[in-house]
Amino acid sequence: MVKSLIWRLLGLVLLLLLAIAWVLLDARPALAQEKALNCTNAQLQNRDFSEAESGGFRFRCH
Secondary structure (H helix, E strand, C coil): CHHHHHHHHHHHHHHHHHEEEEEEEECCCCCCCCEEECCCCCCCCCCCCCCCCCCCCEEECC
């Protein structure tokens, strides 16, 4: 009974390690969208866009 429990725990640990490795190895970089304006405070401090023409740009403000 103890041997069976050890094998189950070992299998669970191996499965968990495999899942973690799969997530880490399958990671892909995020791609920036073209024609998108970054409107974070770090990039656009003290700028007024009230009269600006967007020219097809999409504003993505979070």
